[in-house]
Amino acid sequence: MFTRILTSALFAGAAAGLITALLQLWFVQPVLLHAELYEGGDLVHFGTGSTVTAHPDLPGFDAVRDGLSIVFTMLIYSGYALMLVAAMALAQTRGAVISARTGLIWGVAGFVIVHFAPGFSLAPEVPGVAAADVTARQVWWFATVIAAAVALWLIAFGKGWIAWAAAVGLLLAPHVWGAPEPDVFAGPVPTEIGALFAARAFGVGLAAWVLLGLLAGHFWSRETGESV
């Protein structure tokens, strides 16, 4: 059983991770590199009185830096895939039908759990933004992801109003409590870049997870011999 989970997860994670890495390199990386010009002080857009071009020359493909990004993206989505397929296997024992088609919904749920729920209060950070202590943010991030995971499981498999009410409470609680925030704003990066970065990070994240869910559902249904 473990080998089958591992096989499905690694196939799905590696494939989804590779495609995600390419999407990130194409759509997110240029925004990040642009922000780093402000983070490092090469560009300044406040208080100079001069106009700064919104289209500076950006570094191109960097084999080491971007190669590492590809490897790490594949690793991250393989890690997520192991948890996703494990959850699929458990749900299957409770009567859930796992296929590429239903995998799409699992993927959207995964996006909500690990990207959208924490990102709702702790927006994807462009380099150079002011932020609270990293440990405090990581604790809040994990707490929010766990709460969202339990909440979506309750929505999907819970029975009755009490389960659904608990799910709503778990989804709201981290944001009512509030994410760790910086004491002062010190980010040198223009808001246009920060907003585009967050939007792109969410968009690529959604594509990644839909793909991951689809592939995980596909490989898992093949492993367990169910038709798609």
Added chain:
Amino acid sequence: MTTTTLSQSEARSILGAAVFAALIGLGIIVLTGHVQADTLHDAAHDVRHATGFPCH
């Protein structure tokens, strides 16, 4: 495996395998996305930002 009802022992073995797999997955996420060791942080920097993890 078919869609028929599982026996207790089958369900328990699936649970064990699923928990083990999920823990390995969690370990990978912590290592790649959250550990602040300099080498790991620098190597994974762009991906951590793009994936929405809290970074530095």
